[in-house]
Amino acid sequence: MPIDPHLDADPSQIEASEIDVGDVVTALDKAEDEVIRAKSRIGGLTSEAADEALKELNNIVHDCQDLIADLKKYKTALGNLAGDLRTSGSTHRNDP
Numbered sequence: 001m002p003i004d005p006h007l008d009a010d011p012s013q014i015e016a017s018e019i020d021v022g023d024v025v026t027a028l029d030k031a032e033d034e035v036i037r038a039k040s041r042i043g044g045l046t047s048e049a050a051d052e053a054l055k056e057l058n059n060i061v062h063d064c065q066d067l068i069a070d071l072k073k074y075k076t077a078l079g080n081l082a083g084d085l086r087t088s089g090s091t092h093r094n095d096p
Contacts, residue, residue: 011082018078025071032064 039057042050 009081009085011085014078014082014085018075018082021071021075021078025068025075028064028068028071032061032068035060035064 035057039054039061042053042057
């Protein structure tokens with residue numbers, strides 16, 4: 001049974017997704033900065049509520065950092081896929 005190597009994937013659409021993911025990373029970076037600013041404002045307070053808020057804000061910062069790292073990997077994978085598809089497509093078109 002032959003395997004059909006055809007893939008309906010447009011490298012330019014994949015690159016557009018890569019750009020969109022980069023925009024999300026930028027937005028998350030900004031959000032993380034805002035949460036860090038909030039932490040610094042709460043840091044001077046001494047109460048049980050302030051302590052709990054700081055714990056939650058720390059969790060949010062760590063979650064943002066993890067998500068940013070994962071999205072950066074995803075963005076790189078999209079870029080690699082688009083490049084590989086372009087290379088594969090041009091190689092395939094040049095085959096006799």
